[in-house]
Amino acid sequence: MFEFFIGKKYHKTKKSLSFINVINKISVVGIAIGVATLIVVLSVFNGFREISTTLMTEGEPHLTVQTANDSEDISKYLKKSEFVDLFYKFEEGKVLFGNEEHFEIMNLILIEDSIFRSKQLIYNKLSEYDTIFYGGNLAISFYSAIEMNLQVRDFVQITSFESLENSALTFSIPDITTLQIRNIYFSRNASLFKNYIFASSNLASEIFPDRNRNTQSIAVFLINLENANEFKNQLSAKFPDANIKTWNDNHAQILNVMKIEAFFAYLLLSLIIAVAAFNILTSLTMSVQIKKKDIAILRSLGVTRKGIRNIFLFEGLLNGIKGTSWGFLLGLAIYFVQKYFQVYKLDSSKYILDAMPVSISFWDLPAIVLMSVFLSFISSYYPAKKASLTNIIESIKWE
Amino acid sequence: MSVLIKASQLVKEFKSANKSIKVLKNIDLTINKNDRIIIYGASGAGKSTLLNILSSLDFPDSGKVEFEEIDIFSKTDDEISAFRNQNIGFVFQFHHLLPEFTALENVAIPMMINGISYKNAMKKAEKMLHKVNLSDRFSHKPAELSGGEQQRVAIARALINSPKILFADEPTGNLDSENSKIIQDLLLDLHNKLDLTVVIVTHNSELEKIGNRIIKMEDGNIFEIS
Numbered sequence: 279m280f281e282f283f284i285g286k287k288y289h290k291t292k293k294s295l296s297f298i299n300v301i302n303k304i305s306v307v308g309i310a311i312g313v314a315t316l317i318v319v320l321s322v323f324n325g326f327r328e329i330s331t332t333l334m335t336e337g338e339p340h341l342t343v344q345t346a347n348d349s350e351d352i353s354k355y356l357k358k359s360e361f362v363d364l365f366y367k368f369e370e371g372k373v374l375f376g377n378e379e380h381f382e383i384m385n386l387i388l389i390e391d392s393i394f395r396s397k398q399l400i401y402n403k404l405s406e407y408d409t410i411f412y413g414g415n416l417a418i419s420f421y422s423a424i425e426m427n428l429q430v431r432d433f434v435q436i437t438s439f440e441s442l443e444n445s446a447l448t449f450s451i452p453d454i455t456t457l458q459i460r461n462i463y464f465s466r467n468a469s470l471f472k473n474y475i476f477a478s479s480n481l482a483s484e485i486f487p488d489r490n491r492n493t494q495s496i497a498v499f500l501i502n503l504e505n506a507n508e509f510k511n512q513l514s515a516k517f518p519d520a521n522i523k524t525w526n527d528n529h530a531q532i533l534n535v536m537k538i539e540a541f542f543a544y545l546l547l548s549l550i551i552a553v554a555a556f557n558i559l560t561s562l563t564m565s566v567q568i569k570k571k572d573i574a575i576l577r578s579l580g581v582t583r584k585g586i587r588n589i590f591l592f593e594g595l596l597n598g599i600k601g602t603s604w605g606f607l608l609g610l611a612i613y614f615v616q617k618y619f620q621v622y623k624l625d626s627s628k629y630i631l632d633a634m635p636v637s638i639s640f641w642d643l644p645a646i647v648l649m650s651v652f653l654s655f656i657s658s659y660y661p662a663k664k665a666s667l668t669n670i671i672e673s674i675k676w677e
Numbered sequence: 678m679s680v681l682i683k684a685s686q687l688v689k690e691f692k693s694a695n696k697s698i699k700v701l702k703n704i705d706l707t708i709n710k711n712d713r714i715i716i717y718g719a720s721g722a723g724k725s726t727l728l729n730i731l732s733s734l735d736f737p738d739s740g741k742v743e744f745e746e747i748d749i750f751s752k753t754d755d756e757i758s759a760f761r762n763q764n765i766g767f768v769f770q771f772h773h774l775l776p777e778f779t780a781l782e783n784v785a786i787p788m789m790i791n792g793i794s795y796k797n798a799m800k801k802a803e804k805m806l807h808k809v810n811l812s813d814r815f816s817h818k819p820a821e822l823s824g825g826e827q828q829r830v831a832i833a834r835a836l837i838n839s840p841k842i843l844f845a846d847e848p849t850g851n852l853d854s855e856n857s858k859i860i861q862d863l864l865l866d867l868h869n870k871l872d873l874t875v876v877i878v879t880h881n882s883e884l885e886k887i888g889n890r891i892i893k894m895e896d897g898n899i900f901e902i903s
Contacts, residue, residue: 280789291777575773578734579787579834580762582755671735674773 281585284576285592288565298568301561306601308554309650313605314612316547316646317638321613323540324642325635330536331503333630335525336467337474339497340506343513344521349494352517356498361509364499366390369482369489372439375475380426384475386436386485389497394478417461417476432459438486455485466630544645551650555598555657562594562661566668573665574673583666590662591655598654602647609646613638680746681842681874682708682731687740689726700726701737702897708842713868714876715888722894724878725846731876732765732844733757745841762790766835770847772827774819774834780806780826781815784833791838798837805833809863825856832863842874843867849881861887 292299345352349367356365369388374381416434423429436455445452457477465471482489500506506524513522526533566573573586581589613636615621620633689701700723708714708731716724729735731742733749741748749760774783781802788798806812809829819827828848835843845864849857865887868875877884885891891902 280786283789283795284786287777287782571773572775575775576786576790577758578761578767578773580758580760580790582758584755585758585790671729674734674769 280581281588282592285589286596288569288589288593289596298561298564301557301564302597305554305557305561305597306604308557309551309598309601309654310605310608312547312551312554313602313646313650314609315550316544316649317606317609317643318612318636319543319547320540320642320646321609321636321638322634323536323543324637324639327536327540328637329631329635330532333466334529334532335503337465338467338525338528340500340503340525341498341510341513342523343496343498343517344493345496345517345519346493348517348520349496352496352513352520355513355516356496359509361500361502361505361512362498363501364393366393366497367479368495368497369479369486369491370495371486371489373475373485374437374439374442375434376426377428377432377434382422382426384422385473386438387474387476388479388482388485389476391478391480394476415460415477416457417463418459419471419474420462420464421471422475423459423462428459430459430462433457434459436485440486440488444488453484453487455481457481544649548649548653551653554601555650555653557657558594558597558654559657559660561597562590562658563664565593566590566661566665569665570668570673573668574670577668577670578674586668587662587666590665591658594658594662595651595654598651598658602650602654605650606643606647610638679710680707681710681712681744682706683743683746684708684731685741685743687727687730687737687742689723689730689735689737700897701730703740704897704899706731706892706899708874708876710841710874711868711872712874712876712890713865713888714890714892715885716876716878716892716894716899717880717882717885718894723897724894727894727899728844728846728876728878732767732842733761734767762787763838764841766838766840766843768828768831768835768843768845768848770850772819772824772831772851774827774830776819779816779818780811780822780830783819783830784837787834787838801837802833805837806830808867809833823856824852825859828852828856828860829863832860832867836867836871836873839871840873842876845875845877845879847879847881848877849879849884857881857883 343352353365353367356362367390371386373384373386375384375386376382416436418428418434428434433456436457437452441452444450461476463476477485482491498509500509503525506526510522510524513520576586576589577583616634616636622634624631624633626632684704684706687701687704687706688699690697690699692698704727706727716727718724726735730737733742736750741750743749744760744764749757752760774780775786778786781799784802784805785795785798788801789795793801803812803815806815809832811826811829811833814822814826814830819830822830828851832848835845843864848864849860852860861881861884864875864877867873868887877888879885893900893902
């Protein structure tokens with residue numbers, strides 16, 4: 279393709295006006311800085327988003343399924359599925375929880391007894407603080423234990439809100455269940471850490487005696503939480519009457535905010551590339567001006583207007599591609615240095631991380647490269663088009 | 678003799694703010710295959726304008742140019758470009774080589790424009806440079822060549838696509854007498870070897886000797902002298 283051959287030669291050769299060379303270099307450096315900045319900033323956004331997602335979902339089911347009639351069939355299906363790591367039936371409700379000295383309002387999750395006893399919940403989903411686990415009774419968070427001065431083997435009382443409401447209406451004494459703390463768990467998920475306690479579902483009829491149990495809830499943990507939506511679709515197709523929610527649905531707002539934030543960062547930082555690419559327009563316009571005679575000669579040799587346009591498009595695009603390549607390598611280098619050598623540290627006494635998190639999303643890289651090349655193309659197009667309109671006779675006479 | 682180019686009633690006018698100059702006044706000209714036409718005349722007589730129109734570089738205000746019985750100005754811009762590339766060779770007074778490219782690349786470019794691969798174009802360009810006695814100048818850029826050598830590269834470039842006609846506008850106008858003689862002999866030699874039709878615009882009376890038809894141009898009109 280002769281257009282590329284000529285465009286590449288023009289790109290490589292130093293221009294007779296050193297001013298143009300300087301502008302060319304500024305555009306390449308500017309694009310490189312823009313691309314590198316985009317890669318680094320977006321990888322930091324991704325890093326923080328991954329950490330936030332981990333924190334948000336720690337101990338929380340990846341899917342919750344509510345069903346009236348299909349619970350056994352769904353359980354069988356979940357057991358066979360290759361996506362599923364763990365699932366259990368559960369019940370939940372608000373309770374008043376405490377001892378003689380302190381009372382707190384908590385969400386009580388009653389987990390299928392076999393799961394609760396086998397420690398799978400604790401082992402898989404939460405960081406176990408206390409290794410003593412006898413099964414049967416109650417697991418509370420480390421945070422609650424400190425707040426309420428509780429420890430393993432202490433006895434606590436639990437009263438459901440439903441029982442409190444009932445007693446208020448009937449002027450009777452509420453049902454109080456006494457349980458022994460058998461486990462204290464640690465979680466980085468703030469809401470789980472502060473507001474949740476866990477017990478076996480064997481206690482369901484005792485704590486929530488008057489509850490209608492027509493609908494059953496199933497918590498599902500997947501091997502990879504990113505598959506939640508895909509698995510939800512699969513499950514919905516199979517069990518259309520079931521009400522299924524993913525962790526994405528539960529945190530949709532905050533996840534959307536993070537996505538919008540990253541998108542606007544992408545747009546704003548693309549402005550750096552746009553400004554740098556504008557220099558391509560300037561230098562290429564001057565290059566076209568000083569090459570008018572060459573253009574006329576090429577036209578006299580049979581190059582079409584489109585061919586002339588392509589030659590200068592290639593010249594401009596090669597500047598853009600050069601800057602993009604350097605920026606790409608620089609951005610990746612900074613990313614890998616931070617990922618593996620953690621150059622930018624965070625104060626671990628203040629934050630749960632000891633270094634700034636970085637993560638590259640697969641689609642970010644082509645999006646950045648395409649944006650950079652697109653902006654270079656736009657900047658090259660006007661001067662290239664102008665070049666194609668050169669008058670042969672007038673330019674050949676210009677000697 | 679078969680007709681290669683037939684120009685009829687060519688008119689070209691240049692307009693400025695307050696006056697217009699008619700450079701070509703209803704010119705009729707027939708160029709036969711294998712002709713060696715020399716056009717001479719004073720500066721501003723319209724020689725170059727006529728050459729530019731005959732070679733499709735410029736458009737007449739009225740009249741038409743038929744190349745092998747096809748009106749070239751009825752073609753689209755892209756078709757005219759392809760037509761120029763395949764049928765017409767140019768040699769200008771100032772060699773007009775592309776300064777960034779070597780002699781070999783300059784000669785190869787018209788072939789590449791015609792869709793020939795870089796490798797094949799370079800091979801043919803080597804042969805062409807050999808024909809104009811520049812085998813030792815392949816990798817030299819135009820600035821590293823003498824005026825005569827530059828013009829020989831320009832001739833090689835003009836002939837690489839085996840055009841049917843070569844237009845030369847003052848090909849020796851920028852050369853000393855020794856180099857003018859070399860170019861003159863080369864043009865005659867190539868005409869004989871390649872069966873080429875040649876149209877030369879010149880001030881050089883020596884060049885008139887190689888023509889089989891001599892045309893004088895004066896005030897926008899042509900007169901066939903011999």
